[in-house]
Amino acid sequence: MDAQENALPDIRLLAAAPHRLMFFIGAGNVLLAMAWWTFWLINSRWMFFDAPQLAIPAGWMHALIMQYQVLPSFIFGFLLTVFPRWMGLPAFSRWHYVPVGFGLLAGQALTLVSLFGFEHLLFLGWLLTFAGWLTGVVYLAMLLWHDPNTTWHAISAFAALLLGLTGIGLVFAYLFSRDPHWMFAAIKFGGFGLLLPVYFTVCHRMLPFFAGAALPGYRAFRPMWALGTFWLLALAHLGLELAHVYAGLWWVDLPLAALSAWLLWRWWPRQRMPALLAVLMLGFAWLPVAALLYGLQSLWLVNTGEFLLGRAPAHALFIGFFGSLLVAMVTRVTQGHSGRPLQLGGVAAFAFIAIQLTAVMRIGAELAPDILAWHGAAGMLWLLAFTPWALRSAWIYLTPRADGQAG
Known part of the structure; x- marks a missing residue:
């Protein structure tokens, strides 16, 4: 094992398994995307550099990049790994997942370059992103077609990917027309059509599984009606946002908060749990918090006409829920699939x-003076959180498994 730990990095190993390649790309994408966004926030506040003006608002681009390029790198890495396992079918080969990774890597790279005065590259960046997405979706669809059983978690995740493809289609509609309504819809589809359903589906299947693997006597709890109910609530939220009926969000978000809090209570072990399992549970705890904030903001709007919390509920969801579980879930998968002990470790x-501090800072920024300064501070804290983790993870993906096995 020591020899494996001290092995030199080998880029050829990235093609040995889908999670190696896609997680490696995701680690790079998350740092590059947030480095640009943090630079833009800080420079907008203090004007250190004479940066080119963007043809598309930076906040919109930040949302698109994170939702359709950064996080999908990890999502496809996970789904291309687990779909064959869930269905008992042969694993994908490198010819299946390398094109997906290339599309997401090159697509985001060109998108980011386009933001520094090279707008002609933006369309090409999203064309490559769409190509990578479509390749991954087609291969996953082929597995679903040959599934000998009905794997509802796979169907649920695949449905979310189809909504994600719809969102990318809306991005192209905006690029051709420059109608902001298309961009608004694309951003909403990314959050409540793609990311939240994928995350919830994976948690519904994997949190009880991970708990059962770590704790003797733990009884897995996966009520399928809860997954179906979640979908109804998520789609209702998406529809209300698309229709700008924010005063009605509390009707669906408070039940979503109750559902997710109840699942957390049922999943939470009644015994001492390892740190790697604890961060998974704590990461999921951000979902009822975010849904509650959405619901309370909606009720406040009904009673006062004020949109008090601004983007705070969204960042409780995106930084708190998505960000926390990104670290927890990817660390769990990386440790297990690299032959290392299932331990959290100091870096993770x-x-x-x-990330918990970043989420609290970004939520509180909505009520703080000099909001842009707080946004920049949150961006720097995000980079501080993810840089050591991403670098350590990238090293693991470039080196052989610690136990000497293939994969």
Whole structure:
């Protein structure tokens, strides 16, 4: 094992398994995307550099890049790994997942370059992103077609990917027409059509599985009606946002908060759990918090006409829920699939704690004076959280498994 740990990095190993390649690309994408966004926030506040003006508002681009390029790198890495396992079918080969990775890597790279005065590259960046997405979706669809059983978690995740493809189609509609209604819809589809359903589906299947693997006597609890109910609530939220009926969101978000809090209570072990399992549970705890904030903001709007919390509920969801579980879930998969002990480790623990602070800072910024300064501080804290974690993860993907096995 020591020899494996001290092995030199080998880029050829990235093609050995879908999670290696896609997680490696995701680690790079998350740092590059947030480095640009943090630079833009800080420069907008203090004007250190004479940066080119963007043809598309930076906040819109930040949302699109994170939702359709950064997080999908990890999502496809996970789904291309687990779909064959869930269905008992042969694993994908490198010819299946390498094109997906190339599309997401090149697509985001060109998108980011386009933001520094090279707008002609933006369309090409999204064309490559769409190509990578479509390749992954087609291969996953082929597995679903040959599924000998009815794997509802796979169907649920695949449905979310189809909504994600719809969102990318809306991005192209905006690029051709420059009608902001298409961009608004694309951003909403990314959050409540793609990311939240994928995350919830994976948690519904994997959190009880991980708990059962770590704790003797733990009884897995996966009520399928809860997954179906979640979909109804998520789609209702998406529809209300698309229709700008924010005063009605509390009708669906408060039940979503109750459903997710109840699942967390049922999943939470009644015994001491390892740190790697604890961060998974704590990461999921952000979902009822975010849904509650959405619901309370909606009720406040009904009673006062004020949109008090601004983007705070969205960032409780995106930084708190998505960000925390990104660190927790990817660390769990990386440790297990690299032949290492299923332990959290200091680097991942630091990243997880820093993400909690980032989420609180970004939520509180909505009510703080000099909001842009707080946004920049939150961006820097995000980079501080993710940089050591991403670099350590990238090293693991470039080196052989610690136990000497293939994969």
